[in-house]
Amino acid sequence: MxxxxxxxxxxxxxxxxxxxxxxxxxxxxxxxxxxxxxxxxxxxxxxxxxxxxxxxxxxxxxxxxxxxxxxxxxxxxxRCLGAVLIRRGGYSVAVVNGGAVLASKTGTRHVQSRTAAGGWSQQRFARRRANQADALVEAVAEHAGRIFAEHRIEYVAPGGDRTLSELVLAEPVLKRYAALERLPFLDVPDPRAAVLKKAAADLCxxxxxxxxxxx
Known part of the structure; x- marks a missing residue:
C-alpha cells in the first residue's frame, strides 16, 4: 500500500x-x-x-x-497579537507584531504529572495537582492581562497545552479579549525564551x- x-x-x-x-x-x-x-x-x-x-x-x-x-x-x-503559550512546565505570554515580541513574561511553575497510584494517596495527589494547575492558570492570566492592556490587541493566539490555554483565556481578567478572533492553535514545547521567539515568527x-x- x-x-x-x-x-x-x-x-x-x-x-x-x-x-x-x-x-x-x-x-x-x-x-x-x-x-x-x-x-x-x-x-x-x-x-x-x-x-x-x-x-x-x-x-x-x-x-x-x-x-x-x-x-x-x-x-x-x-497585526498585534496576544499570545498565550502554556504547558505544565512553564508559560509565556506576549504581545507580538510583525513576527517580533514587543512585550512578554516567561516563567516556570511546575504542575505534577498524573500518577497511577490508587486509593487515598491518589485522591490527595489529584487535589494537589488540580490546585497547582489552578494556580498556574490564574497567574498566567494575570500576567497576560497586565501585558495585553498596554497594547491594542487584534487577535488572540493560544498554544502549548490546549486545555490549559483555554482555561487561561476563560479567566475573568481576560474577559475583554474573549470576543477577539483566535488564531489557529500553535503546538509548542515548554515555553522558554527561544521557544517564544520562534513562536512569534510562526504566528505571523x-x-x-x-x-x-x-x-
Missing part, C-alpha cells in the same frame, strides 16, 4: 514566493486552487501543499496579483502543510 508523509512549515510573507518557486522546482509544475481551508498547490509528481494565512482577510488593503502574491501580502501586514507566517507524493 502506498504511503504518504506530511510535514508542517511556517514561511514569512516576504519569503513565500521563493518557497513556492522551490516547491515547483522540486516537484514539477504546480496547479493552484483556492479552497475554504486555504490555497492548495498540487504538483506534477503528486505532492500537495496547503497554504493557510496567519489571519483572515479583514478589509485592509494589500497587493494584488495571483493567489500566492495576495497571500504573501496578507501575511506581510502587521503562512502555515504550510506539505504532503509528499505516495512512495
Amino acid at each position: 502506498a504511503s504518504t508523509d506530511s510535514r508542517l512549515a511556517f514561511v514569512p510573507g516576504p519569503r513565500l514566493l521563493g518557497w513556492v518557486e522551490r516547491f515547483a522546482a522540486s516537484h514539477g509544475a504546480v496547479a493552484q486552487e483556492e479552497l475554504d481551508a486555504g490555497l492548495q498547490l498540487r504538483a506534477a509528481d503528486g505532492a500537495v501543499a496547503l497554504l493557510q494565512p496567519p489571519w483572515k482577510v479583514d478589509g485592509r488593503p494589500g497587493r494584488g496579483g495571483d493567489a500566492v502574491a495576495r497571500l504573501a501580502s496578507l501575511a506581510s501586514q502587521p 507566517s503562512v502555515r504550510i502543510l506539505v504532503t509528499d507524493p505516495p512512495a
Whole structure:
C-alpha cells in the first residue's frame, strides 16, 4: 500500500514566493486552487501543499496579483497579537507584531504529572495537582492581562497545552479579549525564551502543510 508523509512549515510573507518557486522546482509544475481551508498547490509528481494565512482577510488593503502574491501580502501586514503559550512546565505570554515580541513574561511553575497510584494517596495527589494547575492558570492570566492592556490587541493566539490555554483565556481578567478572533492553535514545547521567539515568527507566517507524493 502506498504511503504518504506530511510535514508542517511556517514561511514569512516576504519569503513565500521563493518557497513556492522551490516547491515547483522540486516537484514539477504546480496547479493552484483556492479552497475554504486555504490555497492548495498540487504538483506534477503528486505532492500537495496547503497554504493557510496567519489571519483572515479583514478589509485592509494589500497587493494584488495571483493567489500566492495576495497571500504573501496578507501575511506581510502587521497585526498585534496576544499570545498565550502554556504547558505544565512553564508559560509565556506576549504581545507580538510583525513576527517580533514587543512585550512578554516567561516563567516556570511546575504542575505534577498524573500518577497511577490508587486509593487515598491518589485522591490527595489529584487535589494537589488540580490546585497547582489552578494556580498556574490564574497567574498566567494575570500576567497576560497586565501585558495585553498596554497594547491594542487584534487577535488572540493560544498554544502549548490546549486545555490549559483555554482555561487561561476563560479567566475573568481576560474577559475583554474573549470576543477577539483566535488564531489557529500553535503546538509548542515548554515555553522558554527561544521557544517564544520562534513562536512569534510562526504566528505571523503562512502555515504550510506539505504532503509528499505516495512512495
